[in-house]
Amino acid sequence: MNRRPWALGAVAALVFLFLYAPIAWLAIASFNSSRSLSRISGLSTQWYAELAGDTRVLDSLRLTLQLALASAAISTVIGTLAAFGLRRAFPGRGLWTVLLSLPLVVPEVVMGVAMLGFFVKIAGIPLGFGALLFAHVAFSLSFVVVVVRSRVSGMDVRMEEAAADLGASPFVAFRTVTLPLVAPAVVAGAAFAFLLSFDDVVISSYLTGVGSTTLPVFVYAQASKRGISPEIVALSTLMVAATALLLIIGVVIASWRARKAGSVAQLA
Amino acid sequence: MSRRWLKANALLTPTGLWLGIFLIAPLAIVVQFSFATRDTGVARAVLPWTTQAYLTALDPAFLPIFGRTLVYAVATTVACLLLGFPLAWFIARHGGRFRTVLLAAVLIPFWSSYLARIYAWKALLDGEGLVNTVLGWVGLDRDGGFLLTHGAVVLGLTYGFLPFMVLPLYVACERFDFRLVEASYDLGHGRASTFFRVVLPGVFTGVLAGSLLVLVPAAGDFVTPKLLGGVDQSTFGSVIDDQFRGGNNWPLGSAMAVLLLVLVVLVLILRGRRGEDVL
Numbered sequence: 001m002n003r004r005p006w007a008l009g010a011v012a013a014l015v016f017l018f019l020y021a022p023i024a025w026l027a028i029a030s031f032n033s034s035r036s037l038s039r040i041s042g043l044s045t046q047w048y049a050e051l052a053g054d055t056r057v058l059d060s061l062r063l064t065l066q067l068a069l070a071s072a073a074i075s076t077v078i079g080t081l082a083a084f085g086l087r088r089a090f091p092g093r094g095l096w097t098v099l100l101s102l103p104l105v106v107p108e109v110v111m112g113v114a115m116l117g118f119f120v121k122i123a124g125i126p127l128g129f130g131a132l133l134f135a136h137v138a139f140s141l142s143f144v145v146v147v148v149r150s151r152v153s154g155m156d157v158r159m160e161e162a163a164a165d166l167g168a169s170p171f172v173a174f175r176t177v178t179l180p181l182v183a184p185a186v187v188a189g190a191a192f193a194f195l196l197s198f199d200d201v202v203i204s205s206y207l208t209g210v211g212s213t214t215l216p217v218f219v220y221a222q223a224s225k226r227g228i229s230p231e232i233v234a235l236s237t238l239m240v241a242a243t244a245l246l247l248i249i250g251v252v253i254a255s256w257r258a259r260k261a262g263s264v265a266q267l268a
Numbered sequence: 269m270s271r272r273w274l275k276a277n278a279l280l281t282p283t284g285l286w287l288g289i290f291l292i293a294p295l296a297i298v299v300q301f302s303f304a305t306r307d308t309g310v311a312r313a314v315l316p317w318t319t320q321a322y323l324t325a326l327d328p329a330f331l332p333i334f335g336r337t338l339v340y341a342v343a344t345t346v347a348c349l350l351l352g353f354p355l356a357w358f359i360a361r362h363g364g365r366f367r368t369v370l371l372a373a374v375l376i377p378f379w380s381s382y383l384a385r386i387y388a389w390k391a392l393l394d395g396e397g398l399v400n401t402v403l404g405w406v407g408l409d410r411d412g413g414f415l416l417t418h419g420a421v422v423l424g425l426t427y428g429f430l431p432f433m434v435l436p437l438y439v440a441c442e443r444f445d446f447r448l449v450e451a452s453y454d455l456g457h458g459r460a461s462t463f464f465r466v467v468l469p470g471v472f473t474g475v476l477a478g479s480l481l482v483l484v485p486a487a488g489d490f491v492t493p494k495l496l497g498g499v500d501q502s503t504f505g506s507v508i509d510d511q512f513r514g515g516n517n518w519p520l521g522s523a524m525a526v527l528l529l530v531l532v533v534l535v536l537i538l539r540g541r542r543g544e545d546v547l
Contacts (some may be wrong), residue, residue: 005358005361008357008362009362011358012359015351015352015430016374018427019374023377023380023388037387038391038397078286081279081280082282082283084279085276085277085279085280086280088272090272090277096284098536102291103287105480105532106488106532107485107487107488107505107528108488109490109508109509110298111291111295112512113508113512113521114291114297115291117301117518118294118297121313122293122297134290137286138287138291139291141283150439195379199378201382202491216382216383219381219384220383223383223387228384228387233384236380236381236384236385240376240379240380243376247373247376251369
């Protein structure tokens with residue numbers, strides 16, 4: 001397999017093409033002068049202008065962002081704690097693992113209807129922001145745990161032991177040694193949780209209340225009547241562009257720091 | 269109990285409480301609903317207990333829907349494996365210092381709205397769409413395009429679930445000792461034999477975890493088949509959805525949800541301990 005990396009590279013490139021084709025098409029269509037997604041008839045920025053002036057879309061975007069940020073914050077904090085809890089073997093760890101894998105494998109429609117029934121009929125939690133937040137944390141948590149745990153379990157315990165031997169208190173050792181080591185995984189977990197909440201259609205569609213419609217639910221309701229609106233296409237394009245830009249900035253900073261560290265090492 | 273046990277459980281308690289209240293309790297309620305009697309009023313599901321919902325759910329009339337759902341889910345899992353494995357292996361083996369970037373690049377498309385992506389596929393697969401036009405140049409185009417076919421549904425599902433396959437596969441590939449491949453060649457194994465006897469067992473936990481993350485959720489999805497599929501696009505998920513959204517028949521919807529949950533539990537048992545460290 002590794003004797004012909006170019007063949008493998010070609011397959012990987014094709015998979016990337018598959019992943020990016022619809023995104024590229026969305027970007028092109030967002031500048032289309034007509035409403036159509038399949039036929040490009042001319043260039044215009046009118047959909048971006050309409051997006052900027054559409055208060056309904058912007059309001060539900062704000063609500064969706066607030067929800068995604070709150071959900072990501074809660075799931076990241078308690079999910080990271082859980083990942084540390086699973087670090088070493090103890091009786092009952094297998095049971096915890098099964099519990100934590102449930103949200104990953106239970107279909108969304110099942111979680112959605114279950115939460116609807118529970119919130120409405122048993123717990124008396126009104127549908128809306130609160131119910132959405134409870135649900136979103138419940139289905140994002142496990143993803144945070146999985147991502148952070150893979151980093152935590154690969155971590156060298158001797159690093160923390162060395163810090164303790166050198167006189168660091170448990171808190172200082174955690175802050176200066178453990179936390180920097182797991183930080184990338186925590187950030188990745190938070191991004192995952194944000195994304196899951198931000199893009200959720202199915203579960204949210206059961207739990208939105210009056211005046212608390214999230215953007216994906218709004219788009220779904222609108223799309224089933226008259227197709228997806230060009231403004232949403234424009235918004236999606238902006239989101240991908242922003243993420244790609246953040247990634248590029250991250251890569252540039254990382255390589256700049258690596259080069260700086262390298263030149264310092266050369267001096268020494 | 270030991271200190272370690274106490275510490276671990278203390279760290280896990282917030283997560284346990286959250287999942288207990290907002291996930292396990294609702295799932296338990298669904299089991300209860302599934303044995304209730306249908307009520308078309310506000311109550312939805314009432315006493316007395318009955319197994320009527322299960323008898324209805326297992327009615328032969330639903331068989332074609334279950335069959336279609338199963339075919340979609342299995343085909344999606346296989347397609348995700350076929351696309352995801354070369355990609356994960358390539359990134360882990362040849363990605364070098366760009367590994368993180370390449371992995372992030374797999375996820376970037378998912379920062380756009382899921383519905384927008386599905387509609388983009390709709391446009392691309394349309395009779396006048398790009399795919400049909402390009403295929404037309406080599407005479408492979410199809411009248412009316414590829415929309416509203418089973419293939420379009422599997423393609424849409426594969427697109428949606430591919431990252432869930434790539435990530436665990438990547439974790440497994442990254443841990444794999446690539447020198448084993450060289451060793452296998454040196455010992456006279458061919459490519460196929462090396463793949464099936466060295467590589468596949470080595471990354472099997474990743475294959476298992478990825479398939480698990482794709483198969484069951486794909487079996488429950490109903491939005492993708494609805495948007496990309498043909499005239500009769502009902503799936504297991506859409507039948508459950510109908511029972512709840514219209515307020516139609518909560519006990520029946522619950523019974524079907526329980527059947528899907530049984531499938532989840534079966535798959536988790538089959539996975540056993542092998543996939544545990546990846547998932």
